[in-house]
Amino acid sequence: MIRRNDIILLGVVLSIALATIFIMYTTKSDGSKVVITIDGKEFKILDLNKDMHLTIDGDNGEYNTIEIKDGVVDMIDANCPDKICVKHNEIHYNGETIVCLPHKVVLEIEDGEENGVDIIAQ
């Protein structure tokens, strides 16, 4: 015997579950951004879902070129002495960074996928 209250409760539970799935899905698919900081100041925020190249020119001829492709961002070129930023792998997980210490350029992922989500989803 199903009572009316049970149906209402079931409806509420289902709505919450659907809303949770919807929020998780939407934040995962299009919330990822990369924040570019130069010398501690926010320079630009770019959408990881839009493929692009960007060259950041410094005051003394230094440059960093970044590439956004297929939802990941990578430092593809720079004329810094150590090239640590260029050797760094591409990033897309929440909180991941690529740092160019000589040029004080920092790329940081915001609202990205949590590390490990990929494994669960596949």
Ligand SMILES: [Zn+2]
């Ligand atoms: Zn560098």
